[in-house]
Amino acid sequence: MNQVIETLLQHRSIRRFTDQSLDREQVETIVKSAQAASTSSFIQAYSIIGVTDQEKKDKLAELAGNQAYVAANGHFFVFCADLHRHKIVGDLESADVEDSIESTEKFMVALIDAALAAQNSAIAAESMGLGICYIGGIRNDLEAVKEVLKTPEHVIPLFGMAVGYPDQETDLKPRLPLEHIYMENEYQQDQSLFKKQLQDYNKTTSEYYEERTGGKRADTWTGQMAKMLGRKSRLYMKEFVENQKLNKK
Amino acid sequence: MNQVIETLLQHRSIRRFTDQSLDREQVETIVKSAQAASTSSFIQAYSIIGVTDQEKKDKLAELAGNQAYVAANGHFFVFCADLHRHKIVGDLESADVEDSIESTEKFMVALIDAALAAQNSAIAAESMGLGICYIGGIRNDLEAVKEVLKTPEHVIPLFGMAVGYPDQETDLKPRLPLEHIYMENEYQQDQSLFKKQLQDYNKTTSEYYEERTGGKRADTWTGQMAKMLGRKSRLYMKEFVENQKLNKK
Known part of the structure; x- marks a missing residue:
């Protein structure tokens, strides 16, 4: 590298x-x-x-x-x-x-x-x-x-x-799985795979927060996003x- | 560096x-x-x-x-x-x-x-x-x-x-003068200085094109931009x- x-x-x-x-x-x-x-x-x-x-x-x-x-x-x-x-x-x-x-x-x-x-x-x-x-x-x-x-x-x-x-x-924050962000030739059409990737990522992020906060916080990514997007800011x-x-x- | x-x-x-x-x-x-x-x-x-x-x-x-x-x-x-x-x-x-x-x-x-x-x-x-x-x-x-x-x-x-x-x-293409792109504390309020910087840059770009094309082309930046923006593309x-x-x- x-x-x-x-x-x-x-x-x-x-x-x-x-x-x-x-x-x-x-x-x-x-x-x-x-x-x-x-x-x-x-x-x-x-x-x-x-x-x-x-x-x-x-x-x-x-x-x-x-x-x-x-x-x-x-x-x-x-x-x-x-x-x-x-x-x-x-x-x-x-x-x-x-x-x-x-x-x-x-x-x-x-x-x-x-x-x-x-x-x-x-x-x-x-x-x-x-x-x-x-x-x-x-x-x-x-x-x-x-x-x-x-x-x-x-x-x-x-x-x-x-x-x-x-x-x-x-700390380095874990990103979405590479195969979720990066697709080949066409956008991911398989909705259940798409959702599964998000759910797998939720495990990664909640482990990251748990470790970082000594167990005080275990946010999932979809949970964080839903909260943020629900706020309707800067309209x-x-x-x-x-x-x-x-x-x- | x-x-x-x-x-x-x-x-x-x-x-x-x-x-x-x-x-x-x-x-x-x-x-x-x-x-x-x-x-x-x-x-x-x-x-x-x-x-x-x-x-x-x-x-x-x-x-x-x-x-x-x-x-x-x-x-x-x-x-x-x-x-x-x-x-x-x-x-x-x-x-x-x-x-x-x-x-x-x-x-x-x-x-x-x-x-x-x-x-x-x-x-x-x-x-x-x-x-x-x-x-x-x-x-x-x-x-x-x-x-x-x-x-x-x-x-x-x-x-x-x-x-x-x-x-x-x-070739490396010459960019706008640093002092034109980069301002301190507030946006450039002096319109005549702002225009002068663009005109100076026109000299730089026309020299660049002239050298690169053996004198066939000597576009100014403002001329190029006016042409491009005049086309009203992708409306x-x-x-x-x-x-x-x-x-x-």
Whole structure:
């Protein structure tokens, strides 16, 4: 196994960091790595906002559901789906780009572009001995996040990423069985096999939690998911995104 | 610079492969690497379909706009946003998960999850000396792709990834200036600086194309983008996605 694959397979989220900040060179390496990712038809439909202002970090931590590690880390990045510069391109080139920019297709492109870039950042950071945690919690209240980061129309802050020197050890979380996630030639048509794989995975996850908590918790994956999905969170999103003039047509 | 960052920064798309297939171990390493990526609240909202049936590969190549390397490669993967298993979770746990699954929020989660996993696959493959190319072209006609891969409701094939032993040398494409993509504390408010950065980048890209084509082509980035966005492609996407019962509420 080479060093790259080792880095990938060793990923675990880190939620406590020392107070050492990243230096400029580290930040630039992380951003350059992001930029090196593939981008759909060269569109580069994302932006990255580094948040160094402590007041803003505190505010984002609060908005993300009081996650302390959003405020306390080595560097905090926010990855945005961004078609604002493409709107400007339309102005510069006197081209009618509005229908494209406001389409669901280009919204998908921007999300995918931003996520590919972010994952390169995560890998780059981890390869330097840093820890990372994605922060989807900023989507709790994007109206407020938008105020903090002053993002214009056609931009959606998608998630944060806390990066820093790890101050904790965490475990590798067991993933869904490979043969459940990976299929060949067509989607799994055998519903009973599909369900059996989920039930087998439930055993794996409940054993994982039991061991980790000394028997206090033995959640199954389907139980966790049902609870989370039952909460119906962030149902304001459709309207918010459309108000930013994305995902409209 | 460590070996991981070197791999990230050396990325370039490969569109011609030798006829050597990936072996099972390589495919599994690529899939396990995908699975090791972060996933929003452990939701794992994606699936990967490996396409080995040559007839299906030929069909997908045609649908993607006659891209030969979709049919001829070492292995072809399709990454799907997938909330189908979460629908099954709802059935297994007698939980009301429909509003969540059909929300724009969870559609975004699934897209991001799939893209993070895919990028790990890309990096893993490249670290093994393989080349990759993302294939957004499968989104030209997802109704037809859905037929080929037999994907159920709540699943969207997002993009393919052709992987294989490179049979060409390609150049690194210059990205947008780092200071344009990366901002600190708030989004760039200075519109004239923002535009100047795009114009500077136009020089970079037209020099790149000029050198690469021996003077035959000198496209600017804004010119390319205006042309592409002016085409208004794939405007059926909103309806298609909603028909799969995603991004509806």
